Amino acid sequence: MKRSLTILAVAYFLIALTDAGHAQNTLEKIDKSGTLTIGTRNGSPPFAYINKNNDWVGFSIDLVEHAILPALNKKLNKQIKLEKKESAPATRIPLLTSNAVDLIAETMTDTQSRRDQVDFSLTFFVTGAQFLVRKGSPVKNIESIAGKRIAAQQGSTNAKIIRERVPSAKLVEFPDQPAAFQALSQRQVDAYTNDGIQLAGLKAKAPKPDDWAVAGEFFSYEPYGMAMRKNDSDFRQVVNVGLMDAIASGRYAEIYEKWFGAKGEVPYPLTPENKRFLQLQVVPK
Amino acid sequence: MDFSVVTNNFVFLIAQGFLGIGAFTGGTLRLAVPAIVLGFILGTLIGLARLSQSRWLHWPAKVYIEFFRGVPLVMVIFWFWFIVPTLAGKSLPEYAVALTAFVIFEAAYLAEIVRAGIQSVPRGQVEAATATGLSKHQLMRHVILPQALRNMIPALVTQFIVLLKDTSLASIIGYVDLTKAAQIVNNREIRPFELYLFIAIVYWLCSYAMSLYAQRLESRLASR
């Protein structure tokens, strides 16, 4: 009796676990659960970070709340809740493909090789890779890093570029930005490479911003997009429509001003060509 | 050394990190207490299965115990974080992932404690009880388990201390326990020495207090 009960229990458990008998697309999943789960950073100011009041805020998070969620609400005809999970370059694609999150809304660069594994939304920010160094450091650009210890995030495009273009540099990979920055502040590495805007954000929020400098020209092109699972065009349509509406209606400009405006967290004016690029992405209705 | 970073963020560290009251999913105690309770229940079932005469119970239990004692807890956490949502087709909240991983992992160790507890009940008890006509089932429920439980208590308290420390690993998947809360504040303020010393002291206070309690229990039980 006990034996057969055990077998039944195990069988039930296994069946319940593989509940995915029907392949659900993301819109159905969100509709059923009433929640959009996003993967986002918690140490990348001002895109997604935890501020002095220990609130989880940021530009990417605001974009989701004020551009994507309204579009989702309209499409599914109900109020969708937002849930945030922490992601990092090394974990974000596995989190997406394993269904733990539905959308990666942080600082992820859209690249051709990543498009083999995930789909991207429109580009919502444009930047390039640079170095964060101590003021007065001999590291001035990518040509001067040979043989030096360079910090980067494990799984980032920046790490890959350094590994390929400057093999003589000693690349030290960290799970996320705060760990890398801490290594830099303790002089364990000579420079930290990441996208310029993130380095600007880090510098602005550092305990002593004047100790740091963002060095070098952009040595790569880093267009940020929001990532989602492949073969999910309905969801992708909603996300893109949300972003396009925000750009066309001026809501994007408001959010941009809040974080990157003159009085924002990290002043970083939108160049005319980037502004044009964003506008050109808005296709006619 | 400037401990103001600790005082400024004290509420966040203790209420959110330690207790689990706050805007984030977290809390060391909120994870540790259910984990030990559920882990004990599962561990008892597995421990009993391990002692069973039936091959169908004995061998899976043995495999379970040996498997989870041979892999790091970090690996088990990653399994539940990445693989289970893939199989289930939907995302799991961090709390569920962390709790499940801990319960399943700790149950292997608790099963051994249960087994040792049951085996420490003197054989004479079993013989006497059987002689009075109790069935095997009644024997287990009314004679063996109560005595075994009493014997197990010090080891159980010790395992709870171990579990309390292990909850720090939940921070790896973003669960905002005490360790993660300290990391969050450190990421912003960059004061590792003060922050990690503070949480070391908090963990230490809990563990040391519980280990003194376990020692007292052990001497009280031994003197019976």
Added chain:
Amino acid sequence: MSYNFDWSVLWTGQSGNWLIQGVLTTLHIFALGLLIALALGIVAGALRTMPFAPLRWLASSYVEFFRNVPLLVWMFFWYFGVPPLLPQAIQNWLFDHGVEFWAGVFAIGVYHGARFSEVIRAGIQSIPKTQLEAALSTGLTIAQAYRLIIVPIALRLIVPPATNEIVNLLKNSSVALTIGVAELTFQTRQIETYTAKAFEALAAGTIIYLILCLTIASIMAGVERRVAIPGMIAQGQTGAS
């Protein structure tokens, strides 16, 4: 399930290399950490049983302080908190030679030293007092008695619980990934990141850990058979991580 299995990712491209590197690093941390843990554990365990109160107190403080704090917190402490306190010359050497590796080794070694000391203490305390008295009566000092007689006997008695602790040390090497040490679990994450094959990567890592743990357990079982003292069996402790 829309997951496509592809086991070849484990040996094609960089993955195979990463796995091997990971295993080597894990074994490296394990060996060095074990050396430190044994050294500290034997000294602290012995000191806790000696009749001198100040030495006992010193050893007890070490043990109680390090044992009751999670290893993860120690990792961060040794990696972020300790290097700034060291002299500049040592810092420079460390930064050029893998500071995260050494922080991991010391975090594991010192933490497990505290745990080993309890195992060794239990072993020493299970030796009848008469041994020590006999040793002292032959003219040996306490230090010599411990070094030549008590500790060697204790080590032979505690093989089962020591095996447990050694296996735990191996498993705990995985915690070093949080400070960037490229050990086995870190490498399985690396493979996952670049190939998106989480299942295969985790399975490979899990199997390797199982093999390593079972190997250690069987080596120690062999050691136990060879060094067992007939007539004296120490209490085996139940497993704890």
